[in-house]
Amino acid sequence: MSSASTTAQTLPDGVVTLADHEFHARGLLDEAVWAYFNGGAADELTLRANAQAWQTIELLPRVMRQLSGGHTRVNLLGREWPHPILVAPMAYQRLAHPHAEQATALAAAALGAGLVLSTQASTLLEDVARTVLPEPDRGPLWFQLYLLPDRGFMKTLVQRAEAAGFDALVLTVDAPVQGARDRERRAGFRRPADITAVNLVGRVAPSPLSLRPGQSRLFDDLMTHAPTWDDIAWLRSITRLPVLLKGVVHPLDARQALSCGAAGVIVSNHGGRTLDTMPATATLLPRVMQAVAGDAPVLVDGGIRRGTDVLKAMALGASAVLVGRPVLHGLANAGATGVAHVLRLLRDELEISMALTGCRTLSHAAATLSHA
Template sequence: MHSQARIPNGIHNAIDYERLAPQAMDAGRHAYVAGGCGWDATLAANRAAFGRWSIVPRLLRDVRGGHTRLMLGGQQLAHPFLLAPVAHQRLAHPDAEIATARAAEATATCLVASTLSSVPLEAIAQAGGSAAPRWFQLYLQPERAHTLALLARAEGAGYQAIVLTLDASIQLPSRSALAAGFAMPADCTPANLAGFPPAPASALPPGASRIFQGAMRHAPTWDDLAWLLAATRLPVWVKGVLSPQDARQLQGAGVAGIVVSNHGGRSLDGAPASLAQLPAVRAAVGSSYPLLLDGGIRSGQDAFKALALGADAVLIGRLQMYALAAAGALGVAHMLTLLVEELHACMAQAGCAALADITPGALLPCPPAAAA
């Protein structure tokens, strides 16, 4: 199920794409995309965290020269919104990541392409042109030779950074997706892994754990991170950080930047909201270390709050899929345009002419009763 290439009626704000998504997607696919894992507690926490802060309006500020430009990882961006590495985009639209890449080019948005994309990383790069940066999200493969092959392909296709996801060694399904009877369609098989044979199954000895000795058998370690940093010429970011201690250790290991993220609530149900951990992670790594926020962004106001609490930029995940389902490349480009304009309006009313003006002092905590 997908819509024609036009902006659907009733889209006034970026979050409206979330409201229309059930009309644009098959029920099972929507349940999978919208869900997290387990009881979706962390998924809900990501959204609720933004409601715990209010934005303080300021008066008589001259913002006529206002803009949202920033430098991130040595690259200039027009605005602080990046397209998150969302897997299996053919679930939302037949054009999948090709459409998303075209939207990124049209809006000068940095696209982070997933290892688990529905189309090859080279096709995504070609569709995205050269108007905006593009990064490649990496899952370490059981065989290091396969990881090296992915790195070589990403470097050859012009990707400018690697985003290593480390918080998804185990992903339990969402109860809502299970209730909807969702099964991954055959046409959503990850194109980038097509040439890699699956890791051979090995029988567990009696008494062994399906988790510790099974699912975690190939989980990354600090040795694997050190190996990766030496294996590529590209800067390596790490996605999936919630612990300030981990953040400091990653910084010390030479990681280029960090994405504060709980995998959109898809990893450990019961983990804290990404926004809730952001200030502590920022304090751990200092004021100048590159830091992104992933999880729960639905508006320019949400982005403003993330920037005030320590993020340099934010990643857009589910809204990307909802807009893709509703109107393909045009929908994703429109959604991004709305987010940027919403951020402009918020900044103007808060007296912030540039992203550097957005500080913790721009926010006030809401009373507990107002945070629901």
């Protein structure tokens, strides 16, 4: 589908916040699909904590400051971008809307937002790149990976991303196995046969091992293929693109990532979908910032629902933020129009928050926190 064929849709009446988008999308999506997109692991404590943690951080305004000429621009991986908001990698967006990742890409490019395309996208990566790259005011275009055992296929996939024009690779490192997603299982989610990870067609999955009595299918089979730090060197050896690691939450892992040549790290608990009872990302971010000590960009996702949350993340030292589920809600509500509205709301609220705290540029964001 080309961008020209993305028919504009109208937003539902009364949608003026990201919470409104979530409310309306809830009535549009199948119960099982809703559970897949919005559910978390186990008791969903981390899922809820992510949003709550941003809400508890307080802003302290300064008044009567000279703010003319202020802006939201940021520098990331050697380039200047319009603002620090990126769309997080999310799989199978065709479950939310027929135009899927193509609609999300169109909206992100038009709004100057970055886009991290999931390796499990339901749209070809080349089609997404052709939508984003012509936009002169676009944000970053990154491709997310899981390290698969089929190294030949992985190399080809990385080469495809390079040839298509992606700016960087994002390696997800915090999900060697899927979390215990109870809500998803209760709802009986099954991915429809006609919605597939089209960019992974042709990969060869390893055959299950024959286990002896008492052996674990997880530890003695599946985890034998799980990536390790040594694999980062291999990935960097096959690409000219910078590699960021997503899912780094421990300070020692952050330092290890940089020693392995990572161009940056993304503080993420996978939206509360993997290990429940993890701390919120707003709590984890300062620890990682201290460990990285300015040697590389640190991004953060998880629970960001307001422009004030974006400002708080930047105040804590983040280089940019990623937003996930609200984008899916906007997509379900009105395709590209809905996604654009979500991104526009976040940027507008960010600018309002900056103006009301006396913050002219995001390089001064730290002074907006009440404990600064």
